[in-house]
Amino acid sequence: MFIETETTPNPSTLKFLPGQAVMPSGTRDFRDETEAAASPLAEALFSLGDVTGVFFGSNFVSVTAGEGSDWSALKPQVVAILLDHFVSQAPLFHAPSADGIAVPAEEDADYGDDPADADVVAQIKELLETRIRPAVANDGGDIAYRGFREGVVYLSMQGACSGCPSSTATLKQGIEGLLKHYVPEVSEVRAA
Numbered sequence: 001m002f003i004e005t006e007t008t009p010n011p012s013t014l015k016f017l018p019g020q021a022v023m024p025s026g027t028r029d030f031r032d033e034t035e036a037a038a039s040p041l042a043e044a045l046f047s048l049g050d051v052t053g054v055f056f057g058s059n060f061v062s063v064t065a066g067e068g069s070d071w072s073a074l075k076p077q078v079v080a081i082l083l084d085h086f087v088s089q090a091p092l093f094h095a096p097s098a099d100g101i102a103v104p105a106e107e108d109a110d111y112g113d114d115p116a117d118a119d120v121v122a123q124i125k126e127l128l129e130t131r132i133r134p135a136v137a138n139d140g141g142d143i144a145y146r147g148f149r150e151g152v153v154y155l156s157m158q159g160a161c162s163g164c165p166s167s168t169a170t171l172k173q174g175i176e177g178l179l180k181h182y183v184p185e186v187s188e189v190r191a192a
Helices: 040-046 071-088 115-138 167-182
Strands: 004-007 013-017 028-030 051-056 061-065 141-149 152-159 188-191
Touching (some): 013 071, 040 061, 040 071, 115 152, 115 167, 152 167, 167 188
Parallel strands (some): 152 188
Antiparallel strands (some): 013 061, 028 051, 051 061, 141 152
């Protein structure tokens, strides 16, 4: 097995491609060791000490290193953990239990949608799914829709895009411009 590595726009994050599916559907973002407890792979990566974020995409794993970390020393360790995991065909997540059930924190809650805006929301979600999410995934991250209220679209950046120095520019110049062009009801995009 060979694992390819790609840089991302976030200098703290590398994207690792194991050449096989990672997540059969959806994505998963781990921002600390507590969240990583749900996944043996995420736990192993956080155990390296320099890892501050792990993101599972459809066919990649993005790993974020802490400030001042040396990727030349960390990268071989990450590759070794990924190789062990994928060669052994270990499960990506621990068996589910009731411990995994939690109410999302206020900051993670959706902003909600006005039912009168159902058509606009459908257009926004379609553009996110077909045009924006694939581009963001190429950079080792994902974007999650959080809501649409009074012309404002609320989105959260995940994986390599979370904390990336260019994420504000991506939201404002890239995503906002695209959504405003195709959906005239959109007046602004904000990070949730």
